[in-house]
Amino acid sequence: xxxxxDKLNNLGIYLEPPKPPVANYVGSKRxxxxxxxxxxxxxLTGKVGKTVTEAQAKDAARDTVVLILSIIKNDxxxxxxxxxxxxxxxxxxxxxxxxxxxxxxxxxxxxxxxLFGEQGRHARTATGAAQLPYDATIQLDMILQLKSTK
Amino acid sequence: xxxxxDKLNNLGIYLEPPKPPVANYVGSKRxxxxxxxxxxxxxLTGKVGKTVTEAQAKDAARDTVVLILSIIKNDxxxxxxxxxxxxxxxxxxxxxxxxxxxxxxxxxxxxxxxLFGEQGRHARTATGAAQLPYDATIQLDMILQLKSTK
Amino acid sequence: xxxxxDKLNNLGIYLEPPKPPVANYVGSKRxxxxxxxxxxxxxLTGKVGKTVTEAQAKDAARDTVVLILSIIKNDxxxxxxxxxxxxxxxxxxxxxxxxxxxxxxxxxxxxxxxLFGEQGRHARTATGAAQLPYDATIQLDMILQLKSTK
Numbered sequence: 001x002x003x004x005x006d007k008l009n010n011l012g013i014y015l016e017p018p019k020p021p022v023a024n025y026v027g028s029k030r031x032x033x034x035x036x037x038x039x040x041x042x043x044l045t046g047k048v049g050k051t052v053t054e055a056q057a058k059d060a061a062r063d064t065v066v067l068i069l070s071i072i073k074n075d076x077x078x079x080x081x082x083x084x085x086x087x088x089x090x091x092x093x094x095x096x097x098x099x100x101x102x103x104x105x106x107x108x109x110x111x112x113x114x115l116f117g118e119q120g121r122h123a124r125t126a127t128g129a130a131q132l133p134y135d136a137t138i139q140l141d142m143i144l145q146l147k148s149t150k
Numbered sequence: 151x152x153x154x155x156d157k158l159n160n161l162g163i164y165l166e167p168p169k170p171p172v173a174n175y176v177g178s179k180r181x182x183x184x185x186x187x188x189x190x191x192x193x194l195t196g197k198v199g200k201t202v203t204e205a206q207a208k209d210a211a212r213d214t215v216v217l218i219l220s221i222i223k224n225d226x227x228x229x230x231x232x233x234x235x236x237x238x239x240x241x242x243x244x245x246x247x248x249x250x251x252x253x254x255x256x257x258x259x260x261x262x263x264x265l266f267g268e269q270g271r272h273a274r275t276a277t278g279a280a281q282l283p284y285d286a287t288i289q290l291d292m293i294l295q296l297k298s299t300k
Numbered sequence: 301x302x303x304x305x306d307k308l309n310n311l312g313i314y315l316e317p318p319k320p321p322v323a324n325y326v327g328s329k330r331x332x333x334x335x336x337x338x339x340x341x342x343x344l345t346g347k348v349g350k351t352v353t354e355a356q357a358k359d360a361a362r363d364t365v366v367l368i369l370s371i372i373k374n375d376x377x378x379x380x381x382x383x384x385x386x387x388x389x390x391x392x393x394x395x396x397x398x399x400x401x402x403x404x405x406x407x408x409x410x411x412x413x414x415l416f417g418e419q420g421r422h423a424r425t426a427t428g429a430a431q432l433p434y435d436a437t438i439q440l441d442m443i444l445q446l447k448s449t450k
Contacts, residue, residue, distance in 0.1 A: 173405065
């Protein structure tokens with residue numbers, strides 16, 4: 001098992017095989033050394049500021065990163081092939097009054113930095129969405145850089 | 151005429167010259183072997199779940215891919231230069247209750263896979279938007295990989 | 301001082317050191333020759349069509365480009381290292397009736413083209429957002445291509 005997955009296990013996180021995409025797309029697609037990961041919704045549903053608290057949404061953002069890592073492991077087989085996290089785009093279903101979107105996404109970013117160190121630091125965009133697939137609270141997509149050879 | 155355009159014609163689809171962008175941007179921009187395509191709105195207007203049905207929106211997503219292929223042909227001259235479809239980002243104007251966003255975008259994805267085969271399979275993000283340009287139902291942007299040489 | 305910053309100064313624009321990101325992310329991240337810039341919110345807050353006019357939003361889009369250039373200068377030290385502007389993604393907080401999103405983003409695009417000429421022309425996506433961080437009117441992120449060597 002690789003270094004990154006060891007770190008996950010030390011955090012008490014064990015990657016399960018990912019569910020297949022809910023529609024006609026793939027979990028991730030590689031172009032050169034960039035890996036573009038599809039938007040992954042959180043298991044948690046509902047709107048932040050209505051039925052979901054900021055703390056719950058932040059946890060859901062972190063959990064969504066774990067779901068994404070399962071997808072990436074399934075696709076590239078070894079998480080140690082990841083060179084760096086380049087960009088995270090997060091959409092958050094929220095009430096009209098909730099705008100602490102960056103605090104919610106910090107749940108995702110902190111785990112990525114914990115796992116990948118300085119290389120895990122990434123550019124990020126946080127946006128409130130009118131609606132997400134199946135009423136999900138969070139949706140994250142990512143661009144990663146892969147190592148050239150291993 | 152190229153292979154991809156032959157396939158389109160066999161589906162009864164003929165590419166027309168694209169309309170110019172509605173504002174101060176270009177239809178697509180190349181960086182290395184990646185082609186970044188601007189967001190293209192559907193001809194269809196209105197919100198899914200209000201004045202637009204899911205089936206109509208799905209058709210509009212497919213039609214928007216055709217509009218995008220017109221733009222790409224205009225910019226790179228030959229659709230056979232496309233190596234693969236990397237990422238599709240779709241925004242959908244919808245009512246507060248509609249969240250079957252993936253089903254709508256499948257209208258776009260199915261056509262891309264029909265045209266480009268396995269290389270047409272792509273990463274994807276589906277998001278509900280509060281408002282799209284000129285009340286459009288759908289907006290799609292894409293990242294494609296181009297062949298290095300031809 | 302570089303050519304691009306000279307042009308900015310001739311427009312009466314002087315770059316100030318950027319504020320640190322409001323949360324756990326970095327201002328921009330490089331992957332190969334691509335520079336992915338984090339979503340930057342406008343100083344202006346409120347919704348277009350409600351408390352903010354189209355003209356004010358357009359100005360805010362332009363001002364947000366200046367904020368982004370400060371971030372990029374801080375990260376890559378010299379704006380002349382920018383080869384071209386590849387993609388601009390803009391989110392706009394707006395009322396249910398406002399959909400002239402492209403006109404708003406033209407405030408951003410015009411400045412980029414003024415500074416970088418033909419290389420400044422870019423692909424673009426304009427989307428209405430339900431909510432932006434801290435009630436910002438505009439949020440822009442970008443992908444730039446950097447020169448290989450200098």
